[in-house]
Amino acid sequence: PVMERFHPDYHDIVAQRIKGLNEGRKPAELMEQKYLRMDGSSVLVEVTAQPIVYGDKNGALVFVRDITERKSAESERKKLETQLMQAQKMESVGRLAGGVAHDFNNMLSVIVGNTEIAIEDLESSHPVQENLQEINNAALRSTSIVRQLLAFARRQTIAPKVLDLNEIVEQMLKMLRRLIGEDIDLSWNPRPNLWPVKMDPSQVDQLLANLAVNARDAIADVGKITIETGNVVFDEDYCRDNPGFFPGEYILPAVSDNGCGMDKETQNNLFEPFFSTKELGKGTGLGLATVYGIVKQNNGFIKVYSELNQGTTFKICLPRPEVSTDPAIKKDRIEPTPQGSETILVVEDEPPILKMTGIMLKRLGYQVLATGNPNEAIRIARQHVGKIHLLVTDVVMPEMNGRDLAENILSIHSDIKCLFMSGYTSNVIAHHGVLDEGVNFIQKPVTQKGLGKKVREAIDDEIQKNISE
Numbered sequence: 504p505v506m507e508r509f510h511p512d513y514h515d516i517v518a519q520r521i522k523g524l525n526e527g528r529k530p531a532e533l534m535e536q537k538y539l540r541m542d543g544s545s546v547l548v549e550v551t552a553q554p555i556v557y558g559d560k561n562g563a564l565v566f567v568r569d570i571t572e573r574k575s576a577e578s579e580r581k582k583l584e585t586q587l588m589q590a591q592k593m594e595s596v597g598r599l600a601g602g603v604a605h606d607f608n609n610m611l612s613v614i615v616g617n618t619e620i621a622i623e624d625l626e627s628s629h630p631v632q633e634n635l636q637e638i639n640n641a642a643l644r645s646t647s648i649v650r651q652l653l654a655f656a657r658r659q660t661i662a663p664k665v666l667d668l669n670e671i672v673e674q675m676l677k678m679l680r681r682l683i684g685e686d687i688d689l690s691w692n693p694r695p696n697l698w699p700v701k702m703d704p705s706q707v708d709q710l711l712a713n714l715a716v717n718a719r720d721a722i723a724d725v726g727k728i729t730i731e732t733g734n735v736v737f738d739e740d741y742c743r744d745n746p747g748f749f750p751g752e753y754i755l756p757a758v759s760d761n762g763c764g765m766d767k768e769t770q771n772n773l774f775e776p777f778f779s780t781k782e783l784g785k786g787t788g789l790g791l792a793t794v795y796g797i798v799k800q801n802n803g804f805i806k807v808y809s810e811l812n813q814g815t816t817f818k819i820c821l822p823r824p825e826v827s828t829d830p831a832i833k834k835d836r837i838e839p840t841p842q843g844s845e846t847i848l849v850v851e852d853e854p855p856i857l858k859m860t861g862i863m864l865k866r867l868g869y870q871v872l873a874t875g876n877p878n879e880a881i882r883i884a885r886q887h888v889g890k891i892h893l894l895v896t897d898v899v900m901p902e903m904n905g906r907d908l909a910e911n912i913l914s915i916h917s918d919i920k921c922l923f924m925s926g927y928t929s930n931v932i933a934h935h936g937v938l939d940e941g942v943n944f945i946q947k948p949v950t951q952k953g954l955g956k957k958v959r960e961a962i963d964d965e966i967q968k969n970i971s972e
Contacts, residue, residue, distance in 0.1 A: 512537065520552065521563075528554045528561070538567065547571050582746065607645075609853050612948035614642045616859040619951050620866070642948070663701045663801075665824060668732055668754060669693040671707045682712065683719040683728060692731040700754045701824035706797045713790040714758040714817055721762030721815060729759045735820070747804060752823040759816040765809040773807060794819075842955065845892035845962055846870040850880045850908060851924075852900045856947075860895065863951045864958065877903035877911075884915045891916050893962050898925035922961040924949060 520531045531552035537545045549568045618639045625632055680689055718728045733755045742748045774795035798805045802822050809815035847864055851857040852875045861873040874880050877900055884891060894912050898905040909921045922943045943961040
């Protein structure tokens with residue numbers, strides 16, 4: 504019987520088309536359907552039919568075209584279009600987040616700085632001390648949210664080092680156990696002979712803390728979180744079959760939980776800032792956005808595997824650095840007393856921040872020359888009698904960026920040191936947000952203690968990189 508040639512799902516449709524050809528003698532419109540091969544397997548085809556007279560009998564001329572390959576190509580194209588649209592969306596949101604964070608950082612600098620000054624000036628028993636401390640605490644909490652936005656937007660300025668990831672995780676285990684609580688079992692499975700990774704140690708802390716908290720929130724009562732590390736190599740064939748993977752050697756930290764898992768819709772929105780499945784007041788929706796931004800800034804990628812009621816695994820792939828020596832974590836330098844008497848030229852186009860920075864530095868004992876105009880700063884540098892020890896400048900200013908200003912000032916005072924400050928760098932002094940070795944930078948909002956420490960480090964740095972190189 505003729506129907507044996509067609510897939511069972513199409514028997515009724517084909518019967519109607521045959522009836523139309525025989526009785527109506529009208530061409531059958533193009534249709535996609537399934538045929539059955541001789542071995543019984545199905546194949547997707549495109550069919551058109553035209554009524555004809557063959558001899559003295561009515562018949563039909565039928566054209567059948569195998570469209571399996573075309574459909575596969577169309578499916579791949581749609582998948583790539585979807586991935587591109589998602590990437591463009593994330594990039595657009597990232598630019599928005601970075602811009603908001605930059606402006607908000609400026610306001611927070613004024614709030615934090617002036618609150619610190621007021622707390623310091625008032626007697627400890629003054630009745631408003633408690634209120635000022637609450638303002639300061641809230642501003643500092645807001646600072647952490649802004650830095651999460653900067654991490655997502657890849658505007659976070661970083662100083663990568665070659666690290667032993669296993670060693671970093673070992674040092675964090677105690678803190679992570681406090682984060683997730685006693686009811687959840689934390690399992691740590693390090694891979695021996697793990698390849699080194701090159702990234703900012705503080706970003707490792709951010710990654711693990713955010714993933715651990717996310718895993719904790721997915722577990723309703725008791726459960727288990729597993730952190731593991733590994734070395735992995737992806738070849739061209741593997742990446743061809745697994746979209747989103749790229750060939751190369753990678754260090755693979757992974758965080759898994761046996762919690763509630765996620766549906767596909769949730770996974771599709773997972774890394775967008777402020778997206779959250781938690782109830783109001785239970786999270787900012789920035790944790791996984793931060794993870795995404797950090798991984799991208801370090802030229803890696805992240806894959807999520809999750810099923811409802813089965814749990815979730817986040818696998819992060821960080822490229823193996825080209826290093827020939829064993830990884831070593833540099834110890835923090837001993838913090839010097841953040842005071843001095845040197846002369847400092849401060850350039851900042853936001854008047855409230857300029858005023859506040861000048862007050863902070865004067866309170867630390869420094870002689871301050873301050874201006875909101877880069878060209879005015881060059882004039883001051885030319886006319887000043889005596890040595891200017893340090894230039895403290897904002898990175899992004901309307902008339903001239905921080906790097907160009909530093910080059911101009913260096914041509915006048917060849918031994919001046921430079922300290923850059925900004926909400927983010929816009930790659931003016933950093934390449935894709937990564938600082939060159941020897942470049943001094945402080946992230947806004949600045950505190951008096953932080954500014955004092957950075958200023959002292961910059962002035963005392965004997966090997967500071969010349970910014971004009």
